[in-house]
Amino acid sequence: MSRQLITEVAGVLDAPVERVWPEIVRAIPRTELGEHVLAYQGGWWYRGEWSVTPVPEGTRLVHRVYNVGGNYWLVALANRLFIGFRERTRQSFAEGLAQIGNRLGCATRLA
Template sequence: MSRRLIVEVAGVIEAPVERVWPEIVRAIPRTELGEHVLAYQGGWWYRGEWSVTPDHGGTRLVHRVYNVAGHHWAVALANRLFIGFRERTRRSFAEGLTHIGTRLGCATRLA
């Protein structure tokens, strides 16, 4: 599968991976599930991947969005040249990060 990274965002949840991972699995629809990595394939071009790793004082959550259609120009045109896409992705990720922190009763921060 050909894929091209469109955007990457990351944050830290101040709880151990063992507490964070089940929340991620529960919250994010998925088409693939691995050890501390899950992916969602959506539409004709989109692949979102989320991963967790231990971080100082908690868990680092990374979200990556890939173009898997192969023709970057067609995907860019279909998505209005991705104008504002990075900011919308970061804002949505921050909201999800805060929600998980609230559920776990711990602090979060964007990286």
């Protein structure tokens, strides 16, 4: 599968991976699940991947969006040249990060 990174956003939760990972698995629909990595394949071009890793402050959560539809310009045109896409992805990620932090009772911040 050919894939091209479109955008990436990350955040930190002040809780250990052992507490964060089950919340991520519950919160995000998925088509693939690995050890501390999950992916969602959506439509003809979109692949979202989420991963968690331990950091001194707790857990780092990373979300990456890939183009798996092939020709970048075809995908870009179908998505209005991705205008505003990164900002919407970052905003959505920040909201989800805060919700998970609220459920866990821990602080969160965008990286």
